[in-house]
Amino acid sequence: MVTSEKEAYMDQYTIRITILYDNTAYISDLNAKWGFSCLVERVGSPVALFDTGPTGPELMENMKILGVDPDCIEIVFISHPHWDHTDGLEEFLKHNDHATLVIPPAFNFSSIHKIIIASAPAIICEGIYTTGELYNFEQSMVVDSPEGMVVITGCSHPGIPKILKISEDFGRIHALIGGFHGFSELDLLKDISLVCPAHCTKLKDEILTRFPDKCIEGGAGRVIEI
Numbered sequence: 001m002v003t004s005e006k007e008a009y010m011d012q013y014t015i016r017i018t019i020l021y022d023n024t025a026y027i028s029d030l031n032a033k034w035g036f037s038c039l040v041e042r043v044g045s046p047v048a049l050f051d052t053g054p055t056g057p058e059l060m061e062n063m064k065i066l067g068v069d070p071d072c073i074e075i076v077f078i079s080h081p082h083w084d085h086t087d088g089l090e091e092f093l094k095h096n097d098h099a100t101l102v103i104p105p106a107f108n109f110s111s112i113h114k115i116i117i118a119s120a121p122a123i124i125c126e127g128i129y130t131t132g133e134l135y136n137f138e139q140s141m142v143v144d145s146p147e148g149m150v151v152i153t154g155c156s157h158p159g160i161p162k163i164l165k166i167s168e169d170f171g172r173i174h175a176l177i178g179g180f181h182g183f184s185e186l187d188l189l190k191d192i193s194l195v196c197p198a199h200c201t202k203l204k205d206e207i208l209t210r211f212p213d214k215c216i217e218g219g220a221g222r223v224i225e226i
């Protein structure tokens with residue numbers, strides 16, 4: 001992203017989430033297969049990459065098409081050790097020698113990069129939090145916005161109810177974005193203002209139909225500004 005564009009949107013939005021990789025493509029030129037990755041830009045926080053999709057070359061190509069410079073990323077947050085979220089990591093790290101990795105204990109990964117092991121709910125940096133690893137497997141990211149907390153999930157293997165409950169400790173939840181897996185307790189979305197069911201969400205159509213006013217479709221290239 002070029003600086004002038006960045007400055008322009010920063011005047012209007014606190015958080016900008018760009019889906020870099022997803023099962024589907026929102027912008028047709030982008031690579032899209034089973035997997036998930038998004039870029040999280042928040043005013044006052046380091047730029048964060050959430051998950052890395054299933055293949056490095058395809059992630060890097062999508063970043064290039066979207067104008068995302070890998071070198072601007074300061075935090076790489078890995079939700080859980082499934083290939084469709086981690087297999088782009090090694091290739092990405094060839095293009096970035098300084099990002100801090102935030103990984104759940106279940107992800108056995110060694111690197112020359114600084115690594116933070118997210119075993120419990122914690123503040124990672126100004127405005128960006130982790131639920132910590134839930135059920136010994138997966139962490140979700142919680143981002144602070146003036147509207148409330150924005151929760152970003154990988155596959156939600158621990159279950160959306162558990163993830164929301166832990167995330168609420170950071171504050172009222174405004175948005176939920178990412179893979180919801182087999183989530184079916186749709187009533188829990190009633191009080192959330194913005195929902196983007198992406199990646200592995202099995203009931204994507206049901207969620208979009210039930211909450212048409214606050215749901216948006218995901219897909220690689222989708223940008224969500226809050």
Ligand SMILES: [Zn+2]
Binds near residue numbers: 036085154179200
């Ligand atoms: Zn997944």
Ligand SMILES: [Zn+2]
Binds near residue numbers: 082155157
């Ligand atoms: Zn998974």
